[in-house]
Amino acid sequence: MQREKVVIVGSGPAGLTAALYTARAQLNPLVLVGPQLGGQAGITHEIENYPGFPEGVGGAELVERMRAQAERFGTRYVYSSLVEADFSQRPFYLKDDVGQEYLADSVIITSGASPRKLGVKGEEELTGYGVSYCGTCDGFFFRGKDIVVVGGGDSALEEGIFLTRFANKVEIIHRRDELRAGAILQKRAFENEKISFIWNTVVEEIIAGESGTVEKVRLRNVKTNEVWEHPTQGVFIFIGHEPNNHPYLGQITMEDGYIITDQYMRTNIEGVFAAGEIQDPIYRQVATSVGQGTAAAMSLERWLSAKEAEEAEKTEQVEQ
């Protein structure tokens, strides 16, 4: 079985930064990239709040730069996703979705989070047929169409604004009459002529037409309980995220599904660290993930050095 000193699970900003730092510490890290290089940042059209890029930078470009930078110092990448982990044995046992097994002395979990689902009828069946969770990925298919965006946070507004490049009309459906999004995005959305809002309303069902793609949504006003069918050709859902925690459930201490870490990015299992959105339900920024990835890598390096020194001392004592 492949034995590794450091395995980093995930390749978002936290993972790629942890890779850079552990590579520069000569630890020869292996990154299990996961389903999407760069995670959520990798499919973000434009990142305007990452320091050092006054004009903004495309998410794909930023993560490619991070990937190449970590590779330059010896990071290795495997394009698979973790499906199984056993932290009860040392070295730790890991298995990916192509059946490759690994033994790892230490692990940094940066598996991030995935878009939350609405959980309504039609959503799953019509994903890819008019239902989407990514404007950057799918916006182009909605040229000249009328679409709805669900959510009232930064993502909904940012993606809604982006989608006006393609769509004829973007209606933002929000369950309250007040947005969660920050002031700058709110101002931009309110000023955009292609955007309108449907307030105090939830989607109850997504309905396909004869062509098998989205034709309408069933909506309900949460204040009046009025229910009606609303024609639309696309449904973009941005209602937050769920941590990608499946392989670690029952093994690592979590709160609301997020891994708990201390100030050194340590989990409750010695030798297992976590960084980025898998342990951060609050900030979730590229800049904070980069900082957490740095801290996790530095803590791991110190832990590994101390452990190696301890083992060398033990061997010396036995030999004497």
Ligand code: NAP
């Ligand atoms: P979020 O801030 O958690 O907002 C989720 C939105 O979806 C909220 O408006 C929420 O409504 C709504 N919602 C949640 N569950 C729902 C359901 N079942 N049905 C209908 N609506 C539902 O998530 P986000 O917008 O993805 O942002 C996540 C984090 O990333 C935030 O910290 C955000 O600041 C950050 N972010 C920043 C930027 C930027 O700075 N440019 C861009 C994107 C994201 P309520 O408001 O009623 O709870």
